[in-house]
Amino acid sequence: MQVAIIYHEDFGKKGFSVLKERIQPSFEKLMESGLVDGEDVQVFRAKPAPIELVEECHTASHMLNMKNDPYREVAMLSVGSVMMAAEMVATGQAKRAFAYTGTAGHHASRGSCWGFCYFNDVAITIKRLRQMGLERFLIVDVDPHFGDGTRDFFKDDANVFHINLHSGSDEVLDTEKNNYDFGITFGAKNERFLTTLKSALDLVKDFDFQMAFLIFGHDSHQDDYGGFDLTIEAYPRMAQMILDAVGERGLVVVLSGGSCVHVAERVIPDVISVLAGRWPA
Numbered sequence: 621m622q623v624a625i626i627y628h629e630d631f632g633k634k635g636f637s638v639l640k641e642r643i644q645p646s647f648e649k650l651m652e653s654g655l656v657d658g659e660d661v662q663v664f665r666a667k668p669a670p671i672e673l674v675e676e677c678h679t680a681s682h683m684l685n686m687k688n689d690p691y692r693e694v695a696m697l698s699v700g701s702v703m704m705a706a707e708m709v710a711t712g713q714a715k716r717a718f719a720y721t722g723t724a725g726h727h728a729s730r731g732s733c734w735g736f737c738y739f740n741d742v743a744i745t746i747k748r749l750r751q752m753g754l755e756r757f758l759i760v761d762v763d764p765h766f767g768d769g770t771r772d773f774f775k776d777d778a779n780v781f782h783i784n785l786h787s788g789s790d791e792v793l794d795t796e797k798n799n800y801d802f803g804i805t806f807g808a809k810n811e812r813f814l815t816t817l818k819s820a821l822d823l824v825k826d827f828d829f830q831m832a833f834l835i836f837g838h839d840s841h842q843d844d845y846g847g848f849d850l851t852i853e854a855y856p857r858m859a860q861m862i863l864d865a866v867g868e869r870g871l872v873v874v875l876s877g878g879s880c881v882h883v884a885e886r887v888i889p890d891v892i893s894v895l896a897g898r899w900p901a
């Protein structure tokens with residue numbers, strides 16, 4: 621199949637308060653869009669991540685802090701969603717995947733977390749993929765908030781090529797450990813964002829990765845709460861640029877920040893239609 625979509629109704633019911641309102645309406649719009657045809661594009665129900673794997677990635681004190689957190693359960697389900705998406709791509713069941721989440725992951729470090737994040741979904745998933753024999757990964761984080769948790773996991777790991785496009789001034793080009801940060805002016809519009817993304821992706825050309833993750837926060841939309849000023853049109857173009865860079869390798873899109881229902885209703889189906897090779901519709 622071309623695209624596997626991993627979803628669970630609890631993301632909309634029990635997800636982090638800021639993030640959850642967009643979940644069900646965007647999923648309903650997706651189902652109405654005709655994209656999900658039961659063949660090329662299919663929906664699967666997320667399962668919680670295995671606790672042992674989460675414990676291997678986070679410190680014992682972090683796990684203890686999370687023990688009674690009201691969002692713990694939906695955070696485990698969110699990690700499980702990303703993991704299921706990546707496993708389906710790794711085993712060839714799906715060429716690409718889109719993972720819905722109820723909590724985000726990129727601000728979760730080994731020993732702490734903030735900003736609607738609890739466990740680092742992508743880092744835990746990479747641990748799993750390495751058990752399956754994959755080694756080299758590309759992570760493109762376009763959520764306007766800096767992915768500090770993901771950086772904590774991979775800052776010394778040259779086999780993970782980590783790109784952050786964030787609203788800030790930091791520029792990092794660490795070619796030894798493959799950490800790349802592009803600070804874009806607060807309020808950056810479509811062209812600035814897409815031009816920067818293009819130059820970031822140009823750096824990946826010589827890196828021989830096996831699977832890519834797109835950390836997709838639509839809090840970058842002008843009506844949403846993040847630092848960029850993008851419009852609806854930017855998102856399918858962004859997804860297509862990333863798809864062009866990934867080529868025939870696997871791609872997993874991980875839902876990250878964003879709260880605006882009307883934005884999610886448009887950009888989630890739009891991005892999935894790019895993954896399905898059906899853009900423009």
Ligand SMILES: [Zn+2]
Pocket residue numbers: 763764765837839846876877878
């Ligand atoms: Zn964000």
